[in-house]
Amino acid sequence: xxxxxxxxxxxxxxxxxxxxxxxxxxxxVTPYLFWYVQYPxxxxxxxxxxxxxxxxxxxxxGFEAEFSKSNSSFHxxxxxxxxxxxxxxxxxxxxxxxYQLIWGSGTKLIIKx
Amino acid sequence: EAGxxxxxxxxxxxxxxxxxxxxxxxxxxxxxxxxxxxxxxxPQLLVYFRDEAVIDNSQLPSDRFSAVRPKGTNSTxxxxxxxxxxxxxxxxxxxxxxxxxxxxxxxxxxxxx
Numbered sequence: 001x002x003x004x005x006x007x008x009x010x011x012x013x014x015x016x017x018x019x020x021x022x023x024x025x026x027x028x029v030t031p032y033l034f035w036y037v038q039y040p041x042x043x044x045x046x047x048x049x050x051x052x053x054x055x056x057x058x059x060x061x062g063f064e065a066e067f068s069k070s071n072s073s074f075h076x077x078x079x080x081x082x083x084x085x086x087x088x089x090x091x092x093x094x095x096x097x098x099y100q101l102i103w104g105s106g107t108k109l110i111i112k113x
Numbered sequence: 114e115a116g117x118x119x120x121x122x123x124x125x126x127x128x129x130x131x132x133x134x135x136x137x138x139x140x141x142x143x144x145x146x147x148x149x150x151x152x153x154x155x156p157q158l159l160v161y162f163r164d165e166a167v168i169d170n171s172q173l174p175s176d177r178f179s180a181v182r183p184k185g186t187n188s189t190x191x192x193x194x195x196x197x198x199x200x201x202x203x204x205x206x207x208x209x210x211x212x213x214x215x216x217x218x219x220x221x222x223x224x225x226x
Contacts, residue, residue, distance in 0.1 A: 103155030
């Protein structure tokens with residue numbers, strides 16, 4: 001069965017520092033890959049997505065993610081975080097063209113001043 | 114353009130009571146999803162519709178949960194006899210068929226005492 005693992009429940013970084021949030025998936029085929037962000041009291045919002053091609057994809061607000069087929073991973077990165085990036089980040093995958101999503105458990109990002 | 118709207122935003126029930134959640138998707142979106150998101154977990158798909166038809170309700174606890182979308186626009190999710198284990202946030206999302214991006218509402222936070 002397909003699954004998504006986000007091994008870090010919480011990540012704390014200082015404002016201005018770089019960030020990596022980890023995501024690993026289990027699938028017999030390369031899925032469609034997504035990162036969503038959930039700000040407090042708001043709905044989930046798409047940050048970026050990957051289907052094929054260049055393994056590094058750019059998203060909104062300076063986020064990018066890198067797909068690795070050999071590692072079955074899709075890690076999210078940002079060069080310099082801002083306090084407004086404080087949120088919960090979810091990795092999700094879809095195995096079919098119906099785009100039914102399988103979600104990770106989320107990583108809460110805490111920004112230290 | 115208005116986003117996905119949900120009501121109520123919060124609900125508190127005693128076990129055994131019934132509750133209904135309402136979702137208004139983005140205008141023109143033919144696909145609508147209901148998710149359950151327990152605290153500190155990722156969303157879990159309950160059911161999704163294309164227009165008024167149920168495409169997949171395999172994860173819906175059918176003995177107590179029901180969902181309808183009679184005119185292919187708004188949708189209602191109902192819990193007949195709530196249990197403490199139903200405590201979660203209920204998310205509604207919509208998309209266009211064949212499009213990968215789901216747009217989420219702010220959710221309804223349910224607490225069952």
